[in-house]
Amino acid sequence: MRINHNIPALNAHRILSRNNNSASETMERLSSGRRINRAKDDAAGMAISEKMKTQIRGLRKASQNTLDGISLIQTAEGAMNEVHSMLQRMRELAVQSANGTTTDDDREAIQSEIDQLTSEVNRIANGTEFNTRNLLRGNEGPNSNTTVHRMSTGEAATIVSPHQIKGDADLSSEDMTITIDGEERVIRLASIDGSSSEEEQKDKMVEVINDAIGDLGNAILTSSGNIEIRSTSVGGNSNIEIEGTKLALHGFGLMSEEDYNDSDLKAQPITARGKAEVDTGYAEGSILFDEIPEAGSTLTIGGTKIEFFDSSVEPYTGSYRPIDISDGDGNPRDLEEIIDIITGMDFAGIDSIERDRISTPVNFEVITPSDNTAGSEVEGVYSFELLSQPVAGETITIGGVEFTFTNDDSGVEIGADLDATIANLETAIGDEGTFTATDIGNPITITETTASGTDITVESTVGTYVDRIVFTATEEGFAGQSIFLEGTPKEFVANLQIGPNQGQGFRLSVGDIRAVQLNISSETPDGNTGVRGASYRQVKGVTDGLSEGMVEHSLNVSDEESATAAITVYNNAIIQVAQLRGELGAIQNRLEYTSANLDNTMENMTAALSRIEDADMALEMSEYTKMNVMMQAGTSMLAQANQQPQMVLQLLQG
Template sequence: MVVQHNMQAMNANRMLNVTTGQQAKSTEKLSSGYRINRAADDAAGLTISEKMRKQIRGLDQASTNAQDGVSSVQTAEGALTEVHSMLQRMNELAVQAANGTNAESDRQAIQDEIDQLTTEIDRVAETTKFNEIYLLKGDKGTKTINLEAHDAGLKGTLTNNGDGTATFTMDAIKTGDKVAIGGKTYTIGSTVDEAKALIKAPATGTVDVQIGDKTFKIDNTGKVMDADGNQLYVETKDGQTAAATFSATSNLTTTQKFNNDQGVATDNRAVSVDNLKSYVKGGVTVKVGTESATAMTDVAGAADGVDDNDVTLITKQKAYELAGKELLAANSIGDTEGHASVKNGDDTDLAFDKGDGSFKINVAQAKVANTLSFNLHVGSDADLTNKIQVNIDTMNSDFLGIKGLNVKDENGSAATYAVDAIADAVAKVSSQRSALGAVQNRLEHTIDNLDNVVENTTAAESRIRDTDMAEEMVNYSKNNILAQAGQSMLAQANQSTQGVLSLLQ
């Protein structure tokens, strides 16, 4: 027996210290709620947990970013709702102005309202903002855009080349056709010779020929008959040709007279195709079968492609000139850069005696602010795939192609062309709203996905970092009992050395 070293007490004390240390850790875990309070508690677990915490907090902020993005998109889209409403009202007004029952004062009143609506569209574009960011004003810098090409309501094929030019080819027109240009209807006239050329013998059978108010029949031999099929003759005077007398007197008969002495027809002659042609002069309409031609009176030296007696009777090339001018009027709407122009397909300028129905169009252009672009960061990492880009064009009257819209001309043509320009503007706003709506739908799915990832990652991080209170309470109770037992054993071990004293007595 020794008194210098009490091994039992030392052992009991060591085990008590271990138990006390474990009991202290359990107390810390139970009071903090964390299984890992310092790196020493679980070095690997701490690393994994902090990585997850980074992801969770990053995704939480990404979800907030996406929600802010939805709010900004809704702000822009809400403003465009009002722009759409104003454009619809402008369309209503333009249709009203295009009606021929409006007086000059009526169209002026309509113009005044359109001007106010245009100004309001510009104001909305200039002032709509979210968190001090102007959403519909565009970005810094400018660009030149091409507006849509228009066919001015003409029948034909319009092709937008996409480079600031377009081509338009009118449907084929021929002599006698009715053509609507600029709200007016014209008849395509012909020269006298072109009208005469319709009068000829058919290849087979007979053909009906109407010259002015007179009706004839011509068979395949060239015989000329009246409407009932009786051969026609013309009375002549001695020494005069049938053609000259025919054109001057128009004396026709279906009865051939004979010279009593010689028994031959000398006083009357059969009417020929050439006789009929002598009827044709300026202002006379010739109809042969389904073809028709009205001979024009257009005095040489003062020719302008318009009949001198009927302004609705024009030549084919005059029709092309008028069509070209209407194309220019329709394509000049919204042209703030002076780019709009129209030429014939062969690069000649519009004229009453040029053109073939094909046109080269330089479309209207406008200078506008660059497209506003901003990125929404919707992930916890620096990966660029976590960016969602939002693009918003400036929505002012220049971009929409309605700058300086005019509906107050005399016959309503300008208002008619304005309807097309407004339709293009409505389509542009619809396209932008559609794009914003698509982004909003995408962001809503993004938010749902982010929140789902955060929830599941948080659950995983909790399993690593958080204290299982029930399990730890079991450990705490165990260590509490062991501490009490250790204290008791230490007391017993210290008491055991008292027996050595009895040997000294």
């Protein structure tokens, strides 16, 4: 028997302490309801459960975000419903005004109601908000001032005038229409009267086309003075048709001088069709710059976002690829510099990035037809004008003889300017021998050395640069079409976070339904309604809906002809709003399914978390009962073990 170390007591104490700890842990699980209260309870389970909690809380918030998105759509769609009702009423009034039994006084009253309803359309569009964000007045953020054609193996319908447009022509009394993808638009030529300078009138000519076609396409003026019209749509169904009087087509460079002067020749429609999309070749897309991008605007190219900033105002602090629109000295950069910066960048999935160059046909004229009839043998005399400075590799073919422009003397050397290049071309023509240059300059006049008997043609691949960047995909076929190109959207855009993780968003867009966008009002009295015979009032009678000032001109229904044409304008507006409402309805249906899926996923994930983290109360209570009995037994045994040293005293007392 020992008294210095009571081994049975130590053993009983150890077991009692262990049971006490187990009982404490069991009580903790019973009181919290959780199987895992700290990492040591289940390290792996704790790590898994924390990730699950992250997902569950994210799913819960994503579901709320989705419901907020549905509420936003319902707000916008409800406002559009009222606009639809007003458009129907305005169409009804136009039908009434077009009736021959309606007097001028009646039409004046009708016009007054039209003005008020148009102002109310503006009020709804300008005043409809969701959480202080304006929904129906388009994108109010910084504008990149770009027109984007998506990546495609097909092509948009494109018309390039074969001749320069005439900046001094009076086309104010002429007629011209353009039809893009089946939608006919009237081009208003009243302002093209030859009274402005040539440069100003050329800009006006491009402007009236863009006013007419709206979002259906885009017209630009090349540096060589030709006009290019390109549809927004891409593919085999994309088409453009231009019809007009001979003078109008001639003025826009769509008819040659010779054809215009031929009194027997009637004006023919000018047509173009896009190229169908196929799963071969490499997809191409483009971004056309109308002017310098605004600071804060962005471009998206594939998975890369470019943000423009102005270093003369503040340094860049964002996280995208920045481009400074200032040259560092406080002066704005040239658009050409910005294009050069972008073309020098690398983007995933993009094989090549080049500034676009479109071919500009030469101005060709037959001065003296060639004739080798016996006894006559007349050499043909021709002239042609090269409209732009070539680049290396481009060619000009004169009567079957091809001349290639180069950067050295291996071909026609490109000079310091167009005049120098023309001089080198004239020398090359003379050296070749088929023709002689008899009139030095631009246009170039050439004469056959020997009569050929048939008139020649002159064809050229020489082009001119435009402010457009062309992107070519790395992958062939439809795979390359998946690369996303985007400038500044014209409509209101909200990105809904409808998932718990980064990148699980949904982009919601709502169209602009202000009266000007629906073509039922205009900021100027000579605005383009897009419908033949329809016009706007000369006097402003429409407000923005939020103030008393008159800012726009309403559709004119003050006479039978104008009222009849206005019916079609209101028809187009009704269809436009119906399309927007249809898109919102489809998105709302999608978001309702999204919300249901999020709730279902959250429920299932919560159940999985419960199986990992929650305690089985019945099992824990059984364990607690066992530990309670063990603690009582251990306490009793420890007490008895502590009594053993007392027996030594009995031995000592004898």
